[in-house]
Amino acid sequence: MSFIKYLKERWLTYIFILLAFGFAAVVYRLDTSFNITQSNANYIAGGWLILFLLFVAIDYGILYTRVNKFKKYCSLNASSQDIDEFSYPVDREYAKELHEIAEKYEKFKADVNTRFSEQLEFITKWIHDVKVPISAIRLILESREQDIPSSLYQSIDTELFSVEESVQRVFYELKSNHLHDDYKIQRVSTKKLISQTLKAYSNFFSYKKLNISILGPSYDVLTDEKWSGYILSQIISNAVKYTPDNGDITISTDKVGNEVTISIKNTGKGISKRDIGQIFNKGYTSSEDRSGMKATGYGLYLSKKLSDKLGHRLTVESKYGEYAVFRLTFIENQTIHNRLSPKE
Numbered sequence: 001m002s003f004i005k006y007l008k009e010r011w012l013t014y015i016f017i018l019l020a021f022g023f024a025a026v027v028y029r030l031d032t033s034f035n036i037t038q039s040n041a042n043y044i045a046g047g048w049l050i051l052f053l054l055f056v057a058i059d060y061g062i063l064y065t066r067v068n069k070f071k072k073y074c075s076l077n078a079s080s081q082d083i084d085e086f087s088y089p090v091d092r093e094y095a096k097e098l099h100e101i102a103e104k105y106e107k108f109k110a111d112v113n114t115r116f117s118e119q120l121e122f123i124t125k126w127i128h129d130v131k132v133p134i135s136a137i138r139l140i141l142e143s144r145e146q147d148i149p150s151s152l153y154q155s156i157d158t159e160l161f162s163v164e165e166s167v168q169r170v171f172y173e174l175k176s177n178h179l180h181d182d183y184k185i186q187r188v189s190t191k192k193l194i195s196q197t198l199k200a201y202s203n204f205f206s207y208k209k210l211n212i213s214i215l216g217p218s219y220d221v222l223t224d225e226k227w228s229g230y231i232l233s234q235i236i237s238n239a240v241k242y243t244p245d246n247g248d249i250t251i252s253t254d255k256v257g258n259e260v261t262i263s264i265k266n267t268g269k270g271i272s273k274r275d276i277g278q279i280f281n282k283g284y285t286s287s288e289d290r291s292g293m294k295a296t297g298y299g300l301y302l303s304k305k306l307s308d309k310l311g312h313r314l315t316v317e318s319k320y321g322e323y324a325v326f327r328l329t330f331i332e333n334q335t336i337h338n339r340l341s342p343k344e
Helices: 003-030 038-075 089-143 150-176 190-200 202-207 225-242 299-310 334-338
Strands: 186-189 211-215 220-223 248-256 259-267 313-319 323-331
Touching: 003 038, 089 150, 150 202, 150 225, 150 299, 186 190, 186 225, 190 202, 190 220, 190 225, 190 248, 190 259, 220 225, 220 323, 225 248, 225 259, 225 299, 225 323, 299 313
Parallel strands: 211 248
Antiparallel strands: 186 220, 248 259, 259 323, 313 323
16 A cells, blocks of 8 residues: 555544644643743644654554555455454454455356356257258258259358358357467468468359459468467458459468568458448447348457457458458467467
């Protein structure tokens, strides 16, 4: 506790003491019956001032010690500390209450973790159960491709992929709340991240006759391959949705200092100034730019959330009516090094 905070805590007490001293001084001045010389009065005032300052110093020292003891108590596991170590009865009462609150909190946290684990287990099983029939339908669809009109095949394939994306998004959204338990920071090449993502959307590039360009060399970045791959997939998915037929998607890599950036630029309508500041908000979709398109507003929100948690930076730039550019920047610093997997 700083001395300034101490004075703010005790100001009323000291104002009362000073007023009492002031009152005594006024009485002394007004009442001539006091047989005290001016010299003795000065000694008394000086002695009183010394005692007052000594009292302040001792009181501050005691309060400082008590506050620090509570800080130490709170920084550790309160439920495992000896309450009797506190000298003052009132402190022991506070510590006892803190002990009870800590026990309730630990119990609550354990209950939440248990419920989350059960929920995650259920969702994981549900996702598996959903993916099995989807995979079966896709196999049937691919085996009958020659018998199905091209337009119908594309429609069914697109709808299946949309369902798969939605199921995957539910899983990643749930897992993202406990990302610290499910990531592995290691060196991954940007070429690998990009190629794996593009492979999943190859059919849609063909359906819309999109021109895909990959520019720049490959760099090794420190990241979690699974989560970064998901972030890129959401950005690519967004680009595919909003790039018109025969449009262009350009993926480029660049390195400046300790930062490596993957940029995904797509031609098309772009993003309006009104929308660009809200593009990463949860559930946000623009009625002006996205009417008639299947968008939940969760893909980019989740991508931004994940990139922040991984220590990366996700930004967007757009010229309305021409293009939009999303940039995922990997920053290599001491923080990310501290999160490296042991084998790295």
